[in-house]
Amino acid sequence: MIHRINSIFRRNLPAKILALCVAVILWVVVMNDQNPAIEGSFNVPLAVVNSPEGYKITKSEDSVKIKVRGPRSLFVTATSDDFRAYVDLDGAEDGKQDYKVQTALPQGFELVEVAPETVSFDLDKIIQKQMRAEIIVTGASAPGTTVAKVTQTSSIVTLEGPQSAVDTVVRVVGYVGLSGNSADFDLQVPLTALNADGREVQGVKVVPSATEVSVSLARGLTKKIVTIHPVLQENLPKNYELGDVRTDPIKIEIAGDSKTIESLSAIDTEPIDLSKLTATKKMTVRLALPDGITVTNREVNVSIEVKKKTTN
Numbered sequence: 001m002i003h004r005i006n007s008i009f010r011r012n013l014p015a016k017i018l019a020l021c022v023a024v025i026l027w028v029v030v031m032n033d034q035n036p037a038i039e040g041s042f043n044v045p046l047a048v049v050n051s052p053e054g055y056k057i058t059k060s061e062d063s064v065k066i067k068v069r070g071p072r073s074l075f076v077t078a079t080s081d082d083f084r085a086y087v088d089l090d091g092a093e094d095g096k097q098d099y100k101v102q103t104a105l106p107q108g109f110e111l112v113e114v115a116p117e118t119v120s121f122d123l124d125k126i127i128q129k130q131m132r133a134e135i136i137v138t139g140a141s142a143p144g145t146t147v148a149k150v151t152q153t154s155s156i157v158t159l160e161g162p163q164s165a166v167d168t169v170v171r172v173v174g175y176v177g178l179s180g181n182s183a184d185f186d187l188q189v190p191l192t193a194l195n196a197d198g199r200e201v202q203g204v205k206v207v208p209s210a211t212e213v214s215v216s217l218a219r220g221l222t223k224k225i226v227t228i229h230p231v232l233q234e235n236l237p238k239n240y241e242l243g244d245v246r247t248d249p250i251k252i253e254i255a256g257d258s259k260t261i262e263s264l265s266a267i268d269t270e271p272i273d274l275s276k277l278t279a280t281k282k283m284t285v286r287l288a289l290p291d292g293i294t295v296t297n298r299e300v301n302v303s304i305e306v307k308k309k310t311t312n
Helices: 002-010 013-033 072-077 258-262
Strands: 037-049 055-059 064-071 086-089 095-100 103-106 108-114 118-138 146-152 156-162 171-179 185-190 192-194 205-207 209-219 223-228 240-248 250-258 266-270 280-284 299-308
Touching: 013 055, 037 055, 037 072, 064 086, 086 095, 118 146, 118 209, 171 185, 171 209, 223 258, 240 280, 250 258
Parallel strands: 037 086, 118 171, 223 266
Antiparallel strands: 037 064, 055 118, 064 108, 086 103, 095 118, 118 156, 146 209, 156 205, 171 192, 185 209, 223 250, 240 299, 280 299
């Protein structure tokens, strides 16, 4: 039986092989004619894999355009959900860098191009930084009264956010309005992180976000306007020289008993260390108040101009 089957199979073998080849060719021709290869494009959301922890990640593109080639029949049911585009951030470092877009395609599709081929990512490390919060008193109390003391429960706060944003914070402030108050009062004061231009820094969290402030008022005190005198300590680094030194405000209203007030024409700041200054800097400095002297705001801003010495 087996011999008979082998005999039938081998009979006219070359003709049979030729017929098979012709059939395959005809099938390919028919299929190409009925279901030709075409190209199409899909807009695909850009995913991110292996994102490093502790970073704020921003990317220049949220989606990419994938151009593919495949049999026409595959495009009938294909949607953008069937395709995947992603960037692998494994081993990514701080800063801005371009990364290649990778793709995953359904079976039967061939990738033609991805636009854009690379996407820019910015990795901004989330950091924490401690800073002293200052309370700024605005307005005026009732006639015949003045602010004797302002205390707060949380003078040190923690800033948390992307390093690029936290590094721009120069002050954390809370505002207390007197609004004609005639008696001592307490209130919760929200705290805000500000940059050098006095604008709120977005994306930075202040912890705690508010502080309890107590304002004590006094009667019968004498008031006087005096100049603020910045006290500079130590010398500048070698090859640097001091330019203008200005306070904001230049003058301030103080209050106290008449004998103490009479002898004062200026109020010193706490010592300002110049030993590490190599560039112009703005800073917040506390006033060194004599005993019995009160002010509405004990902190002032000081701008110190530092210039590199010119050599002839």
